[in-house]
Amino acid sequence: MTRAQAPSPGVSISRRAAERIRAGHVWVYRSDVVDQTGVGPGAIAAVHGPRGQAGPGERGFLGTALYSSSSEIALRMISRGRVDNLEQLVRERIRDAIAYRERFVESTNAYRVIFSEGDFLPGLIVDRYNNVLSLQVLTQAMDSEEMRKVSISELRAALNPAAIVERVDRRVQRLERLPERASGVIWPAASSNRLLRDSGESGAAPAAHSGEAANPAATEIQMNGVRFLCDPLGGQKTGFFLDQRENYARAAHYARGQALDVFCYQGGFALHLARVCDKVTGVDSSRQALEIADQNAALNRKEVDWIEANAFDLLRDYSDAGRQYDLIVLDPPAFAKSKRDLPTALRGYKELNLRALKMLGKGGILVTCSCSYHTSASDLLETLHSAAQDSHRTVRILENRGAAKDHPSVAGIPETAYLKCLILLVS
Numbered sequence: 001m002t003r004a005q006a007p008s009p010g011v012s013i014s015r016r017a018a019e020r021i022r023a024g025h026v027w028v029y030r031s032d033v034v035d036q037t038g039v040g041p042g043a044i045a046a047v048h049g050p051r052g053q054a055g056p057g058e059r060g061f062l063g064t065a066l067y068s069s070s071s072e073i074a075l076r077m078i079s080r081g082r083v084d085n086l087e088q089l090v091r092e093r094i095r096d097a098i099a100y101r102e103r104f105v106e107s108t109n110a111y112r113v114i115f116s117e118g119d120f121l122p123g124l125i126v127d128r129y130n131n132v133l134s135l136q137v138l139t140q141a142m143d144s145e146e147m148r149k150v151s152i153s154e155l156r157a158a159l160n161p162a163a164i165v166e167r168v169d170r171r172v173q174r175l176e177r178l179p180e181r182a183s184g185v186i187w188p189a190a191s192s193n194r195l196l197r198d199s200g201e202s203g204a205a206p207a208a209h210s211g212e213a214a215n216p217a218a219t220e221i222q223m224n225g226v227r228f229l230c231d232p233l234g235g236q237k238t239g240f241f242l243d244q245r246e247n248y249a250r251a252a253h254y255a256r257g258q259a260l261d262v263f264c265y266q267g268g269f270a271l272h273l274a275r276v277c278d279k280v281t282g283v284d285s286s287r288q289a290l291e292i293a294d295q296n297a298a299l300n301r302k303e304v305d306w307i308e309a310n311a312f313d314l315l316r317d318y319s320d321a322g323r324q325y326d327l328i329v330l331d332p333p334a335f336a337k338s339k340r341d342l343p344t345a346l347r348g349y350k351e352l353n354l355r356a357l358k359m360l361g362k363g364g365i366l367v368t369c370s371c372s373y374h375t376s377a378s379d380l381l382e383t384l385h386s387a388a389q390d391s392h393r394t395v396r397i398l399e400n401r402g403a404a405k406d407h408p409s410v411a412g413i414p415e416t417a418y419l420k421c422l423i424l425l426v427s
Contacts, residue, residue, distance in 0.1 A: 011036045011045040011067065011075060018049030021062050021077060024412020026117055028065065028075035041069040041177075042140035044086050047077065066122060066141035070177045076122035076139065086141075087150050093121050094154040104405045107249075110221035110230065111406040112242050113159070118408040118416045124151060127232070127242060130219040131162040134232040135186070138172050143179070152187060163187065165217045165232050183233055185217060220299075224249045226271050227299045229292060241268055243403040244331065247369070247421045248272040250399060254365045254423060257326030262311050262352070267293035267304065269329045269367070274302040277327070281305040283314055312348075315355035327365040328356045334372035342374050346383050349375070353387040357395075357426060366395070366424045373418040380420050399423040 013021075017032035028047070039045050045067045048060040064083040065075035083089055097119040105111045114126040116138065123139025124147075133155055137143045142151070152164060164187040173180070217232045223245045230240050252272040257279075261270040264282035266289050274280045274297070282304050284290055290306045297304045307314065311332070330352050335345030349370065356366055370380050377400070388395045401421040402409060409417040 009039045009043060009045050010048055011039055011065070012048050012050065013062075013075070015050050018062060021047070021049075024410075026065075026077035026122065026413055027073050028077075030072050030074040033074050036067065036074070039067050041067070042144050043067045044078070044083055044141070045075065046082065047075060066139060068140050068176060071139070071175055076117070076141075078120065078122060087146060090121065090147060090150050091154050093119060094151065095158065097121065098158050100408070101406055107225070108221070108223045108245060110223060110228075110240065110242060111245070111404070113155070113406075115407050115416070117413055118410055126151075126155065127240075128159065128161075129230045129232050129240065130221050132217050132219050132232055133159065133161045133164045134217075135164055135166045136169060137166070137178070138169065138176065140176055140178065143176070156187070161187075163217055167233065223268075224252075224272065226275070228266065228268075228271075228296050229299065235289075235292075236265065241265065243371075243407045243419050244268055244369070244421070245406075246404040247367070247401055250401065250423060251327070251329060251365075251367045252276055254398065255327050258324075259327040259329070260325045260359070261329045261331075262315065262356075263330065263332045264293060264306075265289050265331075267296045269331060270304050271296055271300055271302060273327065273329075274300070274304055279305070281307060283307045283309055283311055285310055312351060315352060315359075319355040319358040323359055324361050325359055325364065326361065327367070328360060329367040329369075330356055331367075331369045331371075335370075336372040336374040339374055342379070345372060345375055346379060349380065349383045350387050353384050354391050357387055357391040357393045360393075360426045362427050364426045365398075366426055367421065368424070369419070369421045371419050373415050375420070377417075377420050380422065384422065384424070394427045395424040396427070397422060398425055 012034040013028050014032040014034055017028045045065055047062045047065050049062055063077050063080040065077045068074055097114045101111060101113060109130045111128055113128050114121055114124050116122055116125055123137065123142040125136040127134040141147060155164065163185055166183060166186045168181050168183045219230055221228050221230045248268055249272060251269055252275060255273045255276045257277060259273040259277045259280045261273065261280065261282045264270045264284045267282055270280050270282040282293060287308050290308055294306055332352065335348045336342045353368055360366060368384065402417055403419040
């Protein structure tokens with residue numbers, strides 16, 4: 001009997017954690033674990049509340065979780081019932097995730113196939129970039145040889161990719177104490193013995209060694225009819241920002257005249273806006289990102305002015321100089337990596353929005369985003385309202401949006417609703 005099929009050992013958790021699980025959350029922090037005797041790294045475990053708390057069907061039973069021996073998130077719930085065969089359950093969940101995308105994802109060949117807790121597969125992320133799949137494993141349980149084989153075999157059978165790459169998150173690797181691996185091609189096997197240079201944490205695109213063939217993972221994707229070059233082993237996240245795909249299209253729906261895309265990265269918003277605007281300017285502090293953005297513009301036969309600059313400095317200079325735009329996009333990186341960063345993050349969001357509001361004419365459109373879970377939707381709205389008051393502008397909310405549907409948000413798991421995107425009419 002394999003570990004994936006072994007009967008679940010038991011873990012007891014505190015009353016506070018039990019109440020959170022009953023309310024729909026799926027995480028139990030290490031400080032709330034009362035007893036995990038006999039539970040090994042990456043094991044599946046039956047979860048029980050404290051004595052005196054009855055669960056459905058069995059006294060104190062709350063469900064089945066994946067256990068981590070090192071992470072602060074000690075348990076990640078995977079079922080409200082008992083799990084006797086994890087391999088079978090994971091196969092079913094992968095098929096369900098793919099069927100969900102077939103039903104709800106359209107106008108693209110690049111999207112998130114599996115979204116960890118959003119698809120009830122905690123610790124597994126898979127993105128599709130045309131004919132290449134990008135795999136990211138974030139927990140001990142999903143990193144076991146059994147689960148890796150299950151994931152790869154199901155993905156191959158359902159999606160028939162030309163290649164599967166693995167993108168390693170070094171920080172998570174350390175926190176979860178996962179085996180040392182390098183980012184690279186993991187399927188087909190013939191490619192995996194010529195791994196590309198590890199992309200590490202810098203976000204830089206990996207370069208082939210001298211005499212090596214061109215990057216086999218590089219491909220071309222399209223979103224809403226806009227084409228992009230993509231390297232799943234380079235760039236931010238797993239190669240591209242897929243979660244804004246639907247917001248790109250909605251921003252373009254309202255666009256006209258002159259547009260400014262701040263924190264433009266490789267041109268996601270800017271190139272969508274360039275289809276309908278007279279002039280588009282994209283701003284980012286990364287020269288490498290702008291070079292790729294320029295290649296993407298050429299691919300789409302569009303003209304965009306790319307500016308390498310610090311966004312805060314540029315917006316201050318432009319607003320002081322009286323520059324005016326018809327639409328401005330603010331899509332900054334996550335300012336609040338933790339709760340203690342929130343006050344500083346909110347000051348940053350206010351400064352950006354204040355400057356942007358001063359640069360929009362009457363009837364202008366502001367598209368403002370936050371990808372930080374610790375910045376709530378109410379935090380962003382309150383900050384925006386404060387900026388509007390200080391700039392003597394009035395804003396009306398046209399759309400209050402989140403991530404694209406391939407990044408499903410689950411009720412009871414607020415972490416899955418990390419992305420906020422407001423589209424506003426300014427007067």
